[in-house]
Amino acid sequence: xxxxxxxxxxxxxxxxxxxxxxxxxxxxxxxxxxxxxxxxxxxxxxxxxxxxxxxxxxxxxxxxxxxxxx
Amino acid sequence: xxxxxxxxxxxxxxxxxxxxxxxxxxxxxxxxxxxxxxxxxxxxxxxxxxxxxxxxxxxxxxxxxxxxxxxxxxxxxxxxxxxxxxxxxxxxxxxxxxxxxxxxxxxxxxxxxxxxxxxxxxxxxxxxxxxxxxxxxxxxxxxxxxxxxxxxxxxxxxxxxxxxxxxxxxxxxxxxxxxxxxxxxxxxxxxxxxxxxxxxxxxxxxxxxxxxxxxxxxxxxxxxxxxxxxxxxxxxxxxxxxxxxxxxxxxxxxxxxxxxxxxxxxxxxxxxxxxxxxxxxxxxxxxxxxxxxxxxxxxxxxxxxxxxxxxxxxxxxxxxxxxxxxxxxxxxxxxxxxxxxxxxxxxxxxxxxxxxxxxxxxxxxxxxxxxxxxxxxxxxxxxxxxxxxxxxxxxxxxxxxxxxxxxxxxxxxxxxxxxxxxxxxxxxxxxxxxxxxxxxxxxxxxxxxxxxxxxxxxxxxxxxxxxxxxxxxxxxxxxxxxxxxxxxxxxxxxxxxxxxxxxxxxxxxxxxxxxxxxxxxxxxxxxxxxxxxxxxxxxxxxxxxxxxxxxxxxxxxxxxxxxxxxxxxxxxxxxxxxxxxxxxxxxxxxxxxxxxxxxxxxxxxxxxxxxxxxxxxxxxxxxxxxxxxxxxxxxxxxxxxxxxxxxxxxxxxxxxxxxxxxxxxxxxxxxxxxxxxxxxxxxxxxxxxxxxxxxxxxxxxxxxxxxxx
Numbered sequence: 001x002x003x004x005x006x007x008x009x010x011x012x013x014x015x016x017x018x019x020x021x022x023x024x025x026x027x028x029x030x031x032x033x034x035x036x037x038x039x040x041x042x043x044x045x046x047x048x049x050x051x052x053x054x055x056x057x058x059x060x061x062x063x064x065x066x067x068x069x070x
Numbered sequence: 071x072x073x074x075x076x077x078x079x080x081x082x083x084x085x086x087x088x089x090x091x092x093x094x095x096x097x098x099x100x101x102x103x104x105x106x107x108x109x110x111x112x113x114x115x116x117x118x119x120x121x122x123x124x125x126x127x128x129x130x131x132x133x134x135x136x137x138x139x140x141x142x143x144x145x146x147x148x149x150x151x152x153x154x155x156x157x158x159x160x161x162x163x164x165x166x167x168x169x170x171x172x173x174x175x176x177x178x179x180x181x182x183x184x185x186x187x188x189x190x191x192x193x194x195x196x197x198x199x200x201x202x203x204x205x206x207x208x209x210x211x212x213x214x215x216x217x218x219x220x221x222x223x224x225x226x227x228x229x230x231x232x233x234x235x236x237x238x239x240x241x242x243x244x245x246x247x248x249x250x251x252x253x254x255x256x257x258x259x260x261x262x263x264x265x266x267x268x269x270x271x272x273x274x275x276x277x278x279x280x281x282x283x284x285x286x287x288x289x290x291x292x293x294x295x296x297x298x299x300x301x302x303x304x305x306x307x308x309x310x311x312x313x314x315x316x317x318x319x320x321x322x323x324x325x326x327x328x329x330x331x332x333x334x335x336x337x338x339x340x341x342x343x344x345x346x347x348x349x350x351x352x353x354x355x356x357x358x359x360x361x362x363x364x365x366x367x368x369x370x371x372x373x374x375x376x377x378x379x380x381x382x383x384x385x386x387x388x389x390x391x392x393x394x395x396x397x398x399x400x401x402x403x404x405x406x407x408x409x410x411x412x413x414x415x416x417x418x419x420x421x422x423x424x425x426x427x428x429x430x431x432x433x434x435x436x437x438x439x440x441x442x443x444x445x446x447x448x449x450x451x452x453x454x455x456x457x458x459x460x461x462x463x464x465x466x467x468x469x470x471x472x473x474x475x476x477x478x479x480x481x482x483x484x485x486x487x488x489x490x491x492x493x494x495x496x497x498x499x500x501x502x503x504x505x506x507x508x509x510x511x512x513x514x515x516x517x518x519x520x521x522x523x524x525x526x527x528x529x530x531x532x533x534x535x536x537x538x539x540x541x542x543x544x545x546x547x548x549x550x551x552x553x554x555x556x557x558x559x560x561x562x563x564x565x566x567x568x569x570x571x572x573x574x575x576x577x578x579x580x581x582x583x584x585x586x587x588x589x590x591x592x593x594x595x596x597x598x599x600x601x602x603x604x605x606x607x608x609x610x611x612x613x614x615x616x617x618x619x620x621x622x623x624x625x626x627x628x629x630x631x632x633x634x635x636x637x638x639x640x641x642x643x644x645x646x647x648x649x650x651x652x653x654x655x656x657x658x659x660x661x662x663x664x665x666x667x668x669x670x671x672x673x674x675x676x677x678x679x680x681x682x683x684x685x686x687x688x689x690x691x692x693x694x695x696x697x698x699x700x701x702x703x704x705x706x707x708x709x710x711x712x713x714x715x716x717x718x719x720x721x722x723x724x725x726x727x728x729x730x731x732x733x734x735x736x737x738x739x740x741x742x743x744x745x746x747x748x749x750x751x752x753x754x755x756x757x758x759x760x761x762x763x764x765x766x767x768x769x770x771x772x773x774x775x776x777x778x779x
Binding site: 020026035047054055062 | 129130132134160161162163164167168306308309312313316338339342343346348351443446450451454459460484553554555556558559560
């Protein structure tokens with residue numbers, strides 16, 4: 001499911017990142033790769049604060065919906 | 071021969087802190103990713119032949135934003151003698167992801183393991199010796215903040231540079247390595263031997279920025295090798311490399327004894343739950359900014375400013391200087407220059423130093439604690455509605471200190487349209503140089519009312535939001551905002567030393583400016599207001615300045631301040647915004663009335679009504695910034711866009727001030743309904759139309775007309 005559907009507190013494993021562009025490469029550099037665990041720390045109007053590896057990353061809704069997790 | 075050591079690492083891992091510790095420089099540091107947007111050089115303390123190069127932080131060597139391009143270009147084409155890779159130990163894997171790329175550059179690499187104290191506090195540990203063994207490069211544990219082991223790390227890098235022993239790249243899976251080897255043989259001869267691995271990997275990734283003069287046959291051969299691996303792994307080449315790197319990073323982290331830990335709610339998370347709360351987040355932000363301005367303009371700062379203005383520049387300095395000048399029997403024009411020009415002008419600006427110090431202190435604290443990135447996150451939702459991303463808010467926050475670094479901070483914005491719009495609107499936020507103007511108006515015409523300072527800030531924010539909406543509907547800016555992806559740094563309590571140093575540096579810069587640019591400007595203003603065109607000393611109203619001012623003044627009459635002195639003051643703000651106060655100081659002769667503390671700004675009240683004064687304030691907040699900031703806009707956007715930016719800013723400032731004055735005067739009964747009111751109503755209607763009209767379709771006539779209006 002897209003990351004946007006995950007509730008705060010949920011931890012999932014990234015299955016796929018949609019699209020093929022610079023933004024995706026940027027996400028990968030930040031640690032968003034297939035197989036990485038990601039948890040939702042907080043949600044504000046669709047925007048998310050995520051825990052990925054050892055850091056906190058904020059994403060807007062459109063970007064978060066491109067990340068599919070299990 | 072000199073030696074160059076480059077500092078490279080993830081954003082916000084402490085590169086600039088280390089740079090300052092190594093070189094004794096005082097480059098700006100802050101707790102959010104993207105503080106450094108330019109490369110900076112400095113000499114290693116005690117080793118004049120070693121040059122330390124500070125670079126903007128990057129997450130990888132495939133650049134995403136402008137400042138990341140700076141880093142990649144430097145490392146790949148300029149080739150330092152060694153790389154000192156700073157690693158944030160509390161985020162080991164992701165930092166090692168970059169390390170795997172740095173090690174492919176064919177340069178000696180030394181690792182400085184920073185923030186080990188954070189790891190220990192979280193109950194973790196990392197064995198640096200094991201990490202060193204796994205990577206095959208020296209690893210030095212440092213604390214950049216406390217200055218521990220920094221020089222040792224630098225000297226280790228010097229040793230590595232002298233040995234010319236390039237780091238050995240990490241190896242990936244067998245099939246990838248096989249392909250890379252084959253690509254390497256195709257590449258060899260087309261690049262330096264030390265760059266072979268780098269180009270092989272980049273070509274494998276089909277990196278668009280990498281070009282080598284290879285023949286079609288070589289290209290086809292390479293493509294075939296890539297395809298083989300892609301088919302075998304059922305993934306695209308770029309992702310294959312990315313995944314392989316992360317696997318390496320995880321293995322290295324494991325080798326260093328860093329285990330995956332259970333994430334519990336940290337202190338930062340608890341703070342975040344409050345400051346990014348759905349309901350509380352925005353009010354907290356408004357409260358924080360309100361407090362910053364209230365503290366600096368209306369409380370501690372004011373008490374000290376009053377003392378400086380009333381006592382120091384009122385009772386102490388002018389009589390002393392006067393007595394001294396009298397005893398030296400100086401000619402009258404010199405007395406005038408010193409007392410009415412320099413003491414009144416520079417003094418009136420310097421008088422605001424205490425208030426600015428309080429503002430600098432508040433800003434240094436905000437920048438250092440980690441709250442900035444959260445505001446960007448909060449503002450993203452609001453900014454997105456009018457087509458900007460939350461990232462645009464960071465330049466605006468930096469712009470609260472000074473517009474020039476604020477404009478430069480726009481480099482972290484990846485989307486060109488967003489960047490332009492951010493640069494154009496950033497200077498609407500009152501910078502610290504506008505603080506004296508705000509404080510002067512608040513003190514002289516509003517009796518130091520508590521709301522004037524904060525209101526100036528929120529007028530700036532409102533101008534940005536409205537401009538965003540209006541501009542986004544024009545042909546120049548139409549389009550979706552860039553995605554918002556931003557790392558949120560952990561909060562930390564700023565060090566007192568760091569915050570005070572930050573404040574002190576800005577204060578010194580301000581005093582220098584008062585002693586140079588403003589000194590010259592007020593001297594010129596004094597000269598022009600003392601002499602007429604035949605160079606005879608005359609009354610102010612017959613001076614050169616009055617003649618010029620009287621030509622300009624009618625332009626500003628609809629805004630409520632058609633007095634030539636106000637017009638001249640506003641124009642002189644182009645040199646530096648503090649100059650508005652300096653000019654008013656000379657023209658209204660603060661020095662003469664200063665002896666009577668209560669009446670200090672009295673003469674101004676005869677010219678400005680409160681509504682006109684507020685209109686004057688808003689005009690100065692929103693109109694074209696100072697020359698230094700205009701220069702920064704030009705460097706970032708080029709000449710044509712600078713004209714658009716300055717034109718838009720002046721137009722908006724004029725319109726808003728006109729409306730404030732016309733409606734304000736009508737409401738307070740200072741003026742009756744007239745032509746001005748009608749014009750103001752028309753402006754308001756057009757403004758509301760531009761604000762609320764639907765997003766226009768491309769090439770409609772209506773839109774072009776609206777843009778013109």
